[in-house]
Amino acid sequence: MDIQYKGEHLLPGQLGQLFVILAFGSALFSAISYYFATVNKNQLDNSWRNLARYGYFINTLSVVGIGACLFYIIYTNLFEYHYAWAHSSRTLPVYYIISSYWEGQEGSFWLWGFWQAVLGNILIWKAKSWENPVMAVVALSQAFLASMLIGIEMFGTRVGSSPFILLRNAIEGPVFSRPDYLNYIKDGNGLNPLLQNYWMVIHPPTLFLGFASMVVPFAYAIAGLWQRRYKEWIKPAISYSLFAVMVLGTGIIMGSFWAYESLNFGGFWAWDPVENASFIPWLTLIGGVHVLIVYKNTGHSYFTAAFLVIISFILVLYASFLTRSGILGSTSVHAFTDLGMTWQLLVFLFAFIAISVWLFVTRWKELPITKKDEETYSREFWMFVGAVFLALSCLQLVIVTSIPVWNAIFGTKTAPPTEPVRLYNIVQSSFAVVITLLMGFAQFLKYKRSDATTFLIRSLVYLFFAALISAVIIVLSGLYHTHLVYMLVIFGSVYAVLANTKYLADIFKGKTKLVGSAVAHIGFALLLVGAVISTGTSRVITINNSGVGFGTEFEKVGNSRENLRLDFNTPTKIGVYTATYVGDSLNGPNHYFKVNYKRIDDKTGKVKENFTLLPNAQANRKMGLVSSPDTRHYVFKDMYSYVSIAWPMKFQDDQTAENEGHTEANEDKEYAKPVAHEMNIGDTIRYRAGLIILKALNKDAKVRDIPLAKNDVSVGAQLEVQSNGKVFTTEPVFMIKGGNKFDFSKKVDSADLKVRFSNILPEKGKLEITTYVKPEGEKPYIVIKAIEFPSINFFWSGTIIMVIGFLLSIFRRNKELKTA
Amino acid sequence: MKKSSILGIVIIAVAICIIISTYADTSTYGSFNEAKNTHSELHVVGHLNKDKQLIYDAKKDANYFSFFMKDNKGEECKIVFTGTKPQDFERSEQIVLTGQMVGNEFHASKILMKCPSKYIQDKVEVTEANATKQASI
Numbered sequence: 001m002d003i004q005y006k007g008e009h010l011l012p013g014q015l016g017q018l019f020v021i022l023a024f025g026s027a028l029f030s031a032i033s034y035y036f037a038t039v040n041k042n043q044l045d046n047s048w049r050n051l052a053r054y055g056y057f058i059n060t061l062s063v064v065g066i067g068a069c070l071f072y073i074i075y076t077n078l079f080e081y082h083y084a085w086a087h088s089s090r091t092l093p094v095y096y097i098i099s100s101y102w103e104g105q106e107g108s109f110w111l112w113g114f115w116q117a118v119l120g121n122i123l124i125w126k127a128k129s130w131e132n133p134v135m136a137v138v139a140l141s142q143a144f145l146a147s148m149l150i151g152i153e154m155f156g157t158r159v160g161s162s163p164f165i166l167l168r169n170a171i172e173g174p175v176f177s178r179p180d181y182l183n184y185i186k187d188g189n190g191l192n193p194l195l196q197n198y199w200m201v202i203h204p205p206t207l208f209l210g211f212a213s214m215v216v217p218f219a220y221a222i223a224g225l226w227q228r229r230y231k232e233w234i235k236p237a238i239s240y241s242l243f244a245v246m247v248l249g250t251g252i253i254m255g256s257f258w259a260y261e262s263l264n265f266g267g268f269w270a271w272d273p274v275e276n277a278s279f280i281p282w283l284t285l286i287g288g289v290h291v292l293i294v295y296k297n298t299g300h301s302y303f304t305a306a307f308l309v310i311i312s313f314i315l316v317l318y319a320s321f322l323t324r325s326g327i328l329g330s331t332s333v334h335a336f337t338d339l340g341m342t343w344q345l346l347v348f349l350f351a352f353i354a355i356s357v358w359l360f361v362t363r364w365k366e367l368p369i370t371k372k373d374e375e376t377y378s379r380e381f382w383m384f385v386g387a388v389f390l391a392l393s394c395l396q397l398v399i400v401t402s403i404p405v406w407n408a409i410f411g412t413k414t415a416p417p418t419e420p421v422r423l424y425n426i427v428q429s430s431f432a433v434v435i436t437l438l439m440g441f442a443q444f445l446k447y448k449r450s451d452a453t454t455f456l457i458r459s460l461v462y463l464f465f466a467a468l469i470s471a472v473i474i475v476l477s478g479l480y481h482t483h484l485v486y487m488l489v490i491f492g493s494v495y496a497v498l499a500n501t502k503y504l505a506d507i508f509k510g511k512t513k514l515v516g517s518a519v520a521h522i523g524f525a526l527l528l529v530g531a532v533i534s535t536g537t538s539r540v541i542t543i544n545n546s547g548v549g550f551g552t553e554f555e556k557v558g559n560s561r562e563n564l565r566l567d568f569n570t571p572t573k574i575g576v577y578t579a580t581y582v583g584d585s586l587n588g589p590n591h592y593f594k595v596n597y598k599r600i601d602d603k604t605g606k607v608k609e610n611f612t613l614l615p616n617a618q619a620n621r622k623m624g625l626v627s628s629p630d631t632r633h634y635v636f637k638d639m640y641s642y643v644s645i646a647w648p649m650k651f652q653d654d655q656t657a658e659n660e661g662h663t664e665a666n667e668d669k670e671y672a673k674p675v676a677h678e679m680n681i682g683d684t685i686r687y688r689a690g691l692i693i694l695k696a697l698n699k700d701a702k703v704r705d706i707p708l709a710k711n712d713v714s715v716g717a718q719l720e721v722q723s724n725g726k727v728f729t730t731e732p733v734f735m736i737k738g739g740n741k742f743d744f745s746k747k748v749d750s751a752d753l754k755v756r757f758s759n760i761l762p763e764k765g766k767l768e769i770t771t772y773v774k775p776e777g778e779k780p781y782i783v784i785k786a787i788e789f790p791s792i793n794f795f796w797s798g799t800i801i802m803v804i805g806f807l808l809s810i811f812r813r814n815k816e817l818k819t820a
Numbered sequence: 821m822k823k824s825s826i827l828g829i830v831i832i833a834v835a836i837c838i839i840i841s842t843y844a845d846t847s848t849y850g851s852f853n854e855a856k857n858t859h860s861e862l863h864v865v866g867h868l869n870k871d872k873q874l875i876y877d878a879k880k881d882a883n884y885f886s887f888f889m890k891d892n893k894g895e896e897c898k899i900v901f902t903g904t905k906p907q908d909f910e911r912s913e914q915i916v917l918t919g920q921m922v923g924n925e926f927h928a929s930k931i932l933m934k935c936p937s938k939y940i941q942d943k944v945e946v947t948e949a950n951a952t953k954q955a956s957i
Contacts, residue, residue, distance in 0.1 A: 373822050381823070388831055396838045403846065415847040415863040418918050418929075423845050427838070561883035563904050626907075644904040645878055783882045783904055 005168070007182045008080045013164040016069030017151075020162060023062035023113070024146035027139055030055030034136035038226070049132055053124060056139060059146070060117040066110055066149070067101075070163050074100055079185050082170035083107070083163045089190035099195045102204040105324055105341075106149055106163035111205060113145040115212035123216065130236065133223035134216075137355075141215050144348045148341065158340060193618040193626045199258035203251060207278060210248025211316050214281060216240040217288070218313035218352075221306045225359040230368050234296045237309060239813045241289045246806035248282050253799045260640075260792075262628045267535065267787075268795065271424040273328050276401045277319035283394040285312040287387035294380040294387075301384055302368045308391065310356045315398075317349040327404050377452050379445040386438040393431035400424070425535065429485045432528055436492030439521050440466070440499035462502070466495035473529075477790060482536045489532050496525040516812055520805025523798045530794025541575030541639075542786045563644060566595065568780040569724055569750050577639075581782055582612075583749075584646075590616045590628075593643050593782050597632070615643045615784065635793065641786035648780060671754060671772035678766040687773050689752045690723030694769065701733045703744050712737045715760070717769060723751035732757040732769075745772075752779065847918070852897040855921045861929070864917045866891035868909070876905035889915055889926075901928045909933065 033052030040048055070083065074097050079085040087100040087107075101107035120138050127134050151162025167185070168176040175181045194200075217237045224233035255275070260268040269275065288308035295305045322328055325342040374381040400423070403416050417423045441459040444450075470491040474480050479487055500518040507515050542564035566572055566581040573579075577597040584593050592614045599609035617627040629642035677685050685692040694717060701716030708714055716731040733744040734757040745756040752774035759768035850862045868874075872888040885901045887909075899917065912933035919928035 374824065376823065385827065388827070392831065392834050392838065395835060396842070399839060399842050400845075413849055415849045417845040418847045418861040418863070427841070561881075561902060563882045565878050565882040645882070647878070781878060783878050 016164040019062040019065035026055045026058040027143035031139035038132040063117045082167045085188045089188040099200045109148045111208045115209045134219040137219035203254040207251030210251045213244040214313045217309045221309045242810045273401045281312045281315040287390035290383045290387040321345040382442040433488040433492045436496045440495040443499045443503045470494040486536045493525040493528045516809030523802030527798030533791035534789040592616045637790040643782045645783035672775045676770045693720045717757040851891045851893045852895045
């Protein structure tokens with residue numbers, strides 16, 4: 001029985017689905033046409049190429065069309081579509097609609113396809129004689145990406161997952177048997193609060209541009225093998241590889257900045273499989289860039305250069321398989337969930353592996369592999385060694401991250417290491433030592449061949465200075481408490497900075513032109529210094545041993561206790577600071593906790609520093625508590641803090657309820673039973689949290705804009721409240737208006753108090769003050785964790801310097817392309 | 821011998837070291853019974869016993885959280901975690917603990933839990949809680 005559903009808008013979805021099919025068809029058509037254009041013997045016949053171009057243009061338009069339809073659906077809140085319902089809500093601001101694109105797998109595949117479409121058009125415009133073979137590869141990859149969005153049944157299995165699937169088709173529920181079901185679906189699920197962050201607007205597009213641009217050097221390497229043009233592909237491949245590593249690197253660091261600023265990981269890098277998945281291809285392509293330059297300059301290492309470039313893209317595909325197939329399961333916190341596309345991702349991966357292997361095998365005998373031995377005192381040889389070590393460090397990441405894959409293949413049940421962060425940190429640091437040292441002394445060597453004695457003397461002198469400087473750094477930063485390998489990384493990095501600075505100085509003397517590489521190397525070395533010092537010497541400053549009552553067995557274990565409870569208005573020592581939880585406020589879904597920090601000089605008692613941090617938490621009925629840190633930034637360190645438990649926790653919907661109809665009676669529940677006191681001026685009331693003194697009476701107290709007639713009386717009681725060493729003044733008002741008694745209470749939240757001037761007793765000559773005191777133990781509190789990260793700014797500034805270095809190199813390599 | 825051959829040998833040696841060290845560092849999934857007989861840390865998979873009491877009281881101790889878990893073999897054990905109670909812990913369907921036995925209690929250094937997603941009903945999501953030792957390198 002077909003149900004005629006009411007109120008659905010099916011047109012944008014159908015249009016979008018049409019674009020999806022068109023995108024897939026046109027990409028496949030373009031790939032096939034480019035293939036025939038490439039194998040066509042007649043050089044003057046452009047017909048295949050023209051067909052292929054049209055195909056690619058149609059694909060580009062379709063991809064833009066998919067994006068437009070999806071945007072329309074989300075923007076106009078058409079919750080009959082699963083994607084809009086799952087990832088958006090009516091209250092979502094427009095700029096976060098962009099973020100909701102990449103919360104789901106479909107949207108992120110679209111983003112990848114979009115960038116690949118853009119890059120394809122640039123190649124059509126720029127690649128000249130390389131267009132046909134290179135674009136055949138790119139268009140094939142585009143066809144695979146488009147197939148991920150199809151979402152229809154073919155040969156008994158579902159191919160891809162469409163962003164235009166209707167809610168009633170995606171989820172089963174009794175509500176969908178009603179023709180007017182849409183009346184019951186008022187709002188979408190909303191965007192994950194963690195993604196509602198400005199970094200999440202720009203981090204995924206950058207990362208995916210990086211991923212997408214990995215296909216270009218790969219396509220050049222494949223085209224070079226396919227067309228037997230073993231030399232020419234190198235130069236354009238260097239430029240595109242530099243672009244890819246620059247963008248991907250920026251995207252990765254943006255992600256870690258997002259993690260640092262708004263997640264409570266407690267740091268900028270957690271070696272999560274999803275993070276590793278983006279880092280792995282970056283490492284291999286960095287190696288690839290170096291070996292490409294080696295091959296360009298010496299003709300050595302052709303195979304390694306092509307291999308590294310090709311494996312980088314294969315690893316991008318492998319990374320998508322890891323993060324999108326659900327195989328990581330319980331080992332990762334933020335992998336995508338399984339959409340049943342495992343086999344499709346595997347086909348994508350193995351198709352490109354097969355093409356690469358087949359080309360290597362068939363061309364093996366012709367490959368320009370030199371039999372001559374490399375020169376030991378040449379920069380190329382050591383660049384090559386460095387690249388190999390990068391690949392090895394990558395191997396370790398791949399092997400450990402893929403433990404769930406090994407389990408699936410071999411049917412084993414191995415668990416990941418119990419302390420993965422420590423394992424990764426030590427192993428990867430060991431590689432970093434070798435690589436930074438190579439980054440340093442390779443700069444003293446010349447291309448092709450250099451004099452051994454001058455080289456040795458120079459590098460030894462610099463090694464000596466590097467040892468001195470790094471010793472100072474290690475002592476000052478306190479790094480000597482840690483593992484030896486971290487000290488060696490500092491040594492290597494300092495050496496790399498010195499050697500590359502010397503190299504830069506030579507450039508300004510006009511000896512050489514390779515500014516970009518020296519700058520990028522300095523940036524990378526600084527980044528490592530920042531990463532090692534901040535991770536190695538970060539210190540939790542909320543250590544607390546105040547826990548009581550859970551038995552001695554627990555105490556004995558010597559657990560460090562890193563969470564500290566801050567009671568409302570109770571100053572507590574945190575490291576060098578005195579922290580006080582002074583209040584909270586709600587802004588949209590964010591619940592901000594105001595924590596004041598003071599640094600007080602022990603001797604003089606002067607306040608040297610006074611600032612307030614607002615870590616926040618989002619209490620979302622669907623998500624639970626999601627907390628975001630707030631950080632005090634200094635030049636040489638950061639003080640980072642987040643709230644893990646808060647009591648009471650306020651929800652956004654409570655707030656609305658409060659605004660709409662908050663009754664006095666309801667509020668009084670927060671207080672213990674009211675107590676009436678009869679007082680004269682100068683009398684004092686003692687209560688749980690301090691003293692209340694009646695200072696004076698104000699004979700004509702004004703309450704807002706209530707007009708007073710001639711016989712009306714309005715008296716304010718000027719009270720001084722002393723609580724927790726603080727003094728507050730407040731003035732509740734008693735009023736007789738038109739013969740009726742009114743009074744206006746005042747709250748002193750910081751003193752847990754509400755006071756009413758409840759009556760005047762003329763017969764006794766006294767006043768009646770009623771006090772409402774919040775019971776003890778009901779004081780609001782938060783549990784916070786605060787961490788000091790020293791030298792973290794080296795990490796961020798190193799990144800910026802590295803990116804500038806990449807940019808300079810790209811400009812220079814492009815110049816080479818033009819003059820060549 | 822050619823330099824490239826020497827380099828090749830070095831590479832193979834390092835690669836073997838990586839694989840062996842990975843293998844040596846991996847942990848195993850086990851039960852509470854196995855945990856009692858070993859001194860090394862291991863992973864235990866199981867589910868929360870919702871009938872027994874969960875203890876977390878920030879007023880008493882902000883770093884003490886205890887509960888009872890049944891492992892996949894049905895054996896029950898008291899778990900102690902030095903840290904705050906992970907959000908929505910009561911709703912977890914499956915828990916993966918990393919830690920070791922101390923007396924009759926299992927001291928977890930990490931809790932990984934699977935919740936029926938409150939966020940998107942047709943998905944399952946994973947959240948993680950790391951105990952105390954942050955960045956202890």
